[in-house]
Amino acid sequence: xxxxxxxxxxxxxxxxxxxxxxxxxxxxxxxxxxxxxxxxxxxxxxxxxxxxxxxxxxxxxxxxxxxxxxxxxxxxxxxxxxxxxxxxxxxxxxxxxxxxxxxxxxxxxxxxxxxxxxxxxxxxxxxxxxxxxxxxxxxxxxxxxxxxxxxxxxxxxxxxxxxxxxxxxxxxxxxxxxxxxxxxxxxxxxxxxxxxxxxxxxxxxxxxxxxxxxxxxxxxxxxxxxxxxxxxxxxxxxxxxxxxxxxxxxxxxxxxxxxxxxxxxxxxxxxxxxxxxxxxxxxxxxxxxxxxxxxxxxxxxxxxxxxxxxxxxxxxxxxxxxxxxxxxxxxxxxxxxxxxxxxxxxxxxxxxxxxxxxxxxxxxxxxxxxxxxxxxxxxxxxxxxxxxxxxxxxxxxxxxxxxxxxxxxxxxxxxxxxxxxxxxxxxxxxxxxxxxxxxxxxxxxxxxxxxxxxxxxxxxxxxxxxxxxxxxxxxxxxxxxxxxxxxx
Amino acid sequence: xxxxxxxxxxxxxxxxxxxxxxxxxxxxxxxxxxxxxxxxxxxxxxxxxxxxxxxxxxxxxxxxxxxxxxxxxxxxxxxxxxxxxxxxxxxxxxxxxxxxxxxxxxxxxxxxxxxxxxxxxxxxxxxxxxxxxxxxxxxxxxxxxxxxxxxxxxxxxxxxxxxxxxxxxxxxxxxxxxxxxxxxxxxxxxxxxxxxxxxxxxxxxxxxxxxxxxxxxxxxxxxxxxxxxxxxxxxxxxxxxxxxxxxxxxxxxxxxxxxxxxxxxxxxxxxxxxxxx
Numbered sequence: 001x002x003x004x005x006x007x008x009x010x011x012x013x014x015x016x017x018x019x020x021x022x023x024x025x026x027x028x029x030x031x032x033x034x035x036x037x038x039x040x041x042x043x044x045x046x047x048x049x050x051x052x053x054x055x056x057x058x059x060x061x062x063x064x065x066x067x068x069x070x071x072x073x074x075x076x077x078x079x080x081x082x083x084x085x086x087x088x089x090x091x092x093x094x095x096x097x098x099x100x101x102x103x104x105x106x107x108x109x110x111x112x113x114x115x116x117x118x119x120x121x122x123x124x125x126x127x128x129x130x131x132x133x134x135x136x137x138x139x140x141x142x143x144x145x146x147x148x149x150x151x152x153x154x155x156x157x158x159x160x161x162x163x164x165x166x167x168x169x170x171x172x173x174x175x176x177x178x179x180x181x182x183x184x185x186x187x188x189x190x191x192x193x194x195x196x197x198x199x200x201x202x203x204x205x206x207x208x209x210x211x212x213x214x215x216x217x218x219x220x221x222x223x224x225x226x227x228x229x230x231x232x233x234x235x236x237x238x239x240x241x242x243x244x245x246x247x248x249x250x251x252x253x254x255x256x257x258x259x260x261x262x263x264x265x266x267x268x269x270x271x272x273x274x275x276x277x278x279x280x281x282x283x284x285x286x287x288x289x290x291x292x293x294x295x296x297x298x299x300x301x302x303x304x305x306x307x308x309x310x311x312x313x314x315x316x317x318x319x320x321x322x323x324x325x326x327x328x329x330x331x332x333x334x335x336x337x338x339x340x341x342x343x344x345x346x347x348x349x350x351x352x353x354x355x356x357x358x359x360x361x362x363x364x365x366x367x368x369x370x371x372x373x374x375x376x377x378x379x380x381x382x383x384x385x386x387x388x389x390x391x392x393x394x395x396x397x398x399x400x401x402x403x404x405x406x407x408x409x410x411x412x413x414x415x416x417x418x419x420x421x422x423x424x425x426x427x428x429x430x431x432x433x434x435x436x437x438x439x440x441x442x443x444x445x446x447x448x449x450x451x452x453x454x455x456x457x458x459x460x461x462x463x464x465x466x467x468x469x470x471x472x473x474x475x476x477x478x479x480x481x482x483x484x485x486x487x488x
Numbered sequence: 489x490x491x492x493x494x495x496x497x498x499x500x501x502x503x504x505x506x507x508x509x510x511x512x513x514x515x516x517x518x519x520x521x522x523x524x525x526x527x528x529x530x531x532x533x534x535x536x537x538x539x540x541x542x543x544x545x546x547x548x549x550x551x552x553x554x555x556x557x558x559x560x561x562x563x564x565x566x567x568x569x570x571x572x573x574x575x576x577x578x579x580x581x582x583x584x585x586x587x588x589x590x591x592x593x594x595x596x597x598x599x600x601x602x603x604x605x606x607x608x609x610x611x612x613x614x615x616x617x618x619x620x621x622x623x624x625x626x627x628x629x630x631x632x633x634x635x636x637x638x639x640x641x642x643x644x645x646x647x648x649x650x651x652x653x654x655x656x657x658x659x660x661x662x663x664x665x666x667x668x669x670x671x672x673x674x675x676x677x678x679x680x681x682x683x684x685x686x687x688x689x690x691x692x693x694x695x696x697x698x699x700x701x702x703x704x705x706x707x708x709x710x711x712x713x714x715x716x717x718x719x720x721x722x723x724x725x726x727x728x729x730x731x732x733x734x735x736x737x738x739x740x741x742x743x744x745x746x747x748x749x750x751x752x753x754x755x756x757x758x759x760x761x762x763x764x765x
Contacts, residue, residue, distance in 0.1 A: 061518075062518040065518050065522060065542065065543055066543070066550075067554075068545070068550075071546065093539070093541060094507060126519065127523045127526045128526060129522070129526070129529065129541065129542070131541060
């Protein structure tokens, strides 16, 4: 049983993906905005600092030159009080403290930027002459606080937006997948056999509603096709059973008829031959001919019945299939044909033949019929040459070829010759009942193969047939016989 | 009372013997004063190869108190204030501007006043009460029949502040040193009209060495200042400031200033030390 991979629902995936994308975007936006605002704050802070420095330099220059200590002190105190400056120390050009307001932290180390502080030093000049320097420290706490506040506000806005987005996406996901789940449930019910299940798609015209209507239309069509298919299957099963019964009856009839006809026919032939022996020349010439006709007709009928009986035995009384050497069957066939082969001066070539899945008597009958056919329809003006070869075909099958250099067959008869009792040249002198190739085809089909031929008139004929490879083991259940293609 | 130009020089104090401070009486606003004396300062610094700084005070009284306390080693100050420093604080007169000093009464060009008598009862913008120009103005008003109390004296932080107060309509007239007009642009001068002048003094200002300044250093500084007068920078300086040159001190001119000392001492009031950081 296939293990189904656990997966997220569409709604959850939609919400998570949306939140993920939004989270990334908000984070980037927040970082960018925070940096931009921090940079702007810093620039504003620097601008403000420069303004303060310029103002201080201007306002302190004159009183410094005047050594107006009271004014200097007032300016420093006012600036420190009003502008949040931590300390200011004014030195004259010699380094002497002229005025000071506030004190730097005890462990203070002057720096342009330090934790929470910024220290500056500006020259106090007048008429191009520097009269002193002002050092002052500015607390950047408000700047850091503003930056932190910006970050907090940004995060709060981002969280609020994320929550709102999650709610909206969840709602959309629910609305979207609710109807998709209905389609899923309905399809599962349909798969369970209830073809009456349908999706409630409402009156909407959105994609999901159209999907629901399409699904319902598909379910309607499926139900109609299933009903039609069931009816057809039912009818076919009836026809098949009827055909199988008819086939079995026919085969049984052929077997019984041919078997039961043998005895009276044998009596007729025997007594006709006895009558021929005793009455030849004693009545008249016509009577002799009539008696001979009876004897010949009886013998021909005997052969027909024998062939029919063998044909029906291929399926009705066949032994189980098993692996066997094809060469043994060919040898048996050649032994049975030895008198005819010798009489015709035929030359037979047999190649390396593989083991195949077959039944020996029928396989021998197959080779005997095909070789006998080549001998029977040999060309009068040349020595009969017969050959049996085999080569690997596709899969587990071997392709056999039985070739002769006989009179050949016109292409339009390639199919007809396999029909029962069909003889292309009954008056040609060759004996036969017209059942040999029909029997060959039945045997090959019985073994699970196929048979066909290639022929050129006045050159020769090759019969091909395929058999399963016997080197891979026996067929456990004796093989199967495919349905008859034609005739009996 | 004529406007007084006082210059004082200071060589570096003991704590910073590398720098020299020259204290200048604040008869102009500090920016104007320092801009005017910058060529002189630069010249002295260059010649002595020592840093030179100009300093001043918020007002005349502070400047005089610091001078009298010996705080300045070299000063450029008004003639009567220099004489006071010499007499009371032991300063040594070194040089004097070659220039006459007198005051001028200015009114707005559109003013109906044409004589000092027209100013009776009206506000007059004056320099600091300690300025020699103020003393010269009082003498001129008295001579015109306007004894003290006939006009409302309205002291201003400097000569140019007193002059500009007329243009702003704060005072009907201004009493200033006549060289003050040279410090403003033509467009300002054209808006003013002189209606009277005071008597003249032969000394515009005095250069004095303080009692703590070594004699050698004082001589060096005097030589440099005299050399400055002969340079092109010095001539430019005199052209822009209306001074004519720098001369050694004339003892007779100094003695002539004694008549202003009592009034100066009265205007100063009791001496007291200045609060300091």
